[in-house]
Amino acid sequence: MNYSLELATEKDVAQINKIINYYIETSGANWSWHPRSLDEAKEWFLSHNYSIHPIYVAKTEDNIVIGYASLSSFRGKDGYWPVAENSIYLHKDYIGQNIGNKLMEILLNHAYKSKLEVVTAWIDSQNISSIDFHKKWGFEVVGQMKNIGYKFNKRHSVTILQLSVIKEEL
Secondary structure (H helix, E strand, O other): OOEEEEEOOHHHHHHHHHHHHHHHHHOOOOOOOOOOOHHHHHHHHHOOOOOOOOEEEEEEOOOOEEEEEEEEEOOOOHHHOOEEEEEEEEOHHHOOOOHHHHHHHHHHHHHHHOOOOEEEEEEEOOOHHHHHHHHHOOOEEEEEEEEEEEEOOEEEEEEEEEEEOOOOOO
16 A cells, blocks of 8 residues: 655644544543544644654545654653653554554654654553554553553553663664
């Protein structure tokens, strides 16, 4: 399948939002209880400073967004400046087609070039496939916060991973 990887634009926000809302409604991958409105999605989009905190999309030749990846500000405090949190979500019909790997590669190369030092991932502890995916890229588990989330009438734990990006470009 042919697709391109590019920086997201505001025109992509509605399609990105459909992807994240699928996970909000069907899984523990995102602990929000309610779908994100388009206005909330635009606010999220605008909160990203592309020189350090980009959003990339994977798009088909027909300009359909089939996945996205972002680096977001970590905890919103200046003292955490060299740290970012990553997110990667794929349209459910495109999982297992190497798109997640390509998005991670472009994201980590951006992190390296923008002088970030650490990229974190905060993943529902039951999401073993995402934890394993991050480990494959060199992320290390640095902790777990037990039973701090609540979704679908049960408690959830979060596994925290981090990757030092003070090294060679990938």
